[in-house]
Amino acid sequence: MAPAFDAGAGRGKRIAGRTGVDMTVTYFKRYRMEFELARLFREPDLPLHYRLLRWDESLLMAHADAKYRSFRSELDANVFPCLGDREGCRRLMGEIARRNGFVRSATWLIQWCGKGEEEREYCGTIQGIVDFEGIGSIQNLGITPGHRGRGLGSCLLYHALAGFREHGLRRATLEVTAQNSGAIRLYQRLGFRRTKTVYKAAEVACG
Numbered sequence: 001m002a003p004a005f006d007a008g009a010g011r012g013k014r015i016a017g018r019t020g021v022d023m024t025v026t027y028f029k030r031y032r033m034e035f036e037l038a039r040l041f042r043e044p045d046l047p048l049h050y051r052l053l054r055w056d057e058s059l060l061m062a063h064a065d066a067k068y069r070s071f072r073s074e075l076d077a078n079v080f081p082c083l084g085d086r087e088g089c090r091r092l093m094g095e096i097a098r099r100n101g102f103v104r105s106a107t108w109l110i111q112w113c114g115k116g117e118e119e120r121e122y123c124g125t126i127q128g129i130v131d132f133e134g135i136g137s138i139q140n141l142g143i144t145p146g147h148r149g150r151g152l153g154s155c156l157l158y159h160a161l162a163g164f165r166e167h168g169l170r171r172a173t174l175e176v177t178a179q180n181s182g183a184i185r186l187y188q189r190l191g192f193r194r195t196k197t198v199y200k201a202a203e204v205a206c207g
C-alpha cells in the first residue's frame, strides 16, 4: 500500500532521480518524545503464543527481517528509505549493533510460536542506544502487520525502557513522524511527552 501524504509533510522541488523516476524533496514533520524512566509503567502481559528474546548477535538477521516486514508498507519507509528495503534493514541493524552506545538490555525481539515448528515468526523488534547526552534512544519499534493491536508494541517498549533503567539511565527518547497518529497515541498513553518538533528531508517519488 502506498503511504498517503497529508498535513505534516511539505513538498519541495521536482528533481530527476537516479532511476529516471521524478523525485521530489519532502520534509517530514517529526516529534521528539521523552520518557522519565523513574515513572516506568507496569509490565504488560505478553499474550499467549509469543515469546520475548533478549539481544544476542545470532538474532541480528531476525531483528532486521522483523524490522523490514514491520516498516516496508509504512510512511516511515519514505522518511528512511532503508526501512523499505530488506538489505537496507540488515545494514541498519548491523550499524546499530556496532555502535559504541548500543544497549543490549534495551534491544528485544518477539517471536510468535504457533502449534507446529513451521508456525514460527519473528514479529516484533526494538533496539536501544545511549546518545552522547546519556539519554536512552529508542530506535525502530516495529510490529509486523498481522500481530498489531495485541499489546506487543507496549511490551517491547516496556522491556526497552526497563533495559535503559537497568543500564543506569534516567531518561529515554524517541522520534516519531507526526502523521503516525497510532504510534503517537500509544507513546502518549504510556507516558511519553512531546518535547520538540524536527523536520527530516527525504527524496520521494512524485505521484
Ligand SMILES: CC(C)(COP(=O)(O)OP(=O)(O)OC[C@H]1O[C@@H](n2cnc3c(N)ncnc32)[C@H](O)[C@@H]1OP(=O)(O)O)[C@@H](O)C(=O)NCCC(=O)NCCS
Binding pocket: 070, 071, 074, 076, 140, 141, 142, 143, 144, 147, 148, 149, 150, 151, 152, 153, 154, 155, 175, 176, 177, 180, 182, 183, 185, 186, 189
Ligand atoms: C506502532 C506499533 C509499533 C504499535 O504496535 P502494537 O503492537 O500494535 O501496539 P499495542 O498493541 O501495544 O498498542 C496499539 C493499540 O492496541 C491496543 N491494545 C493494546 N493491548 C492490547 C491487547 N492486549 N489487545 C488488543 N488491543 C490492545 C492499544 O489500546 C492500542 O490502541 P490505540 O490505537 O487506541 O492506542 C505498530 O503499529 C507498528 O509497528 N507500526 C508500523 C511501524 C511504526 O510506525 N513504528 C513506530 C515508529 S516511531
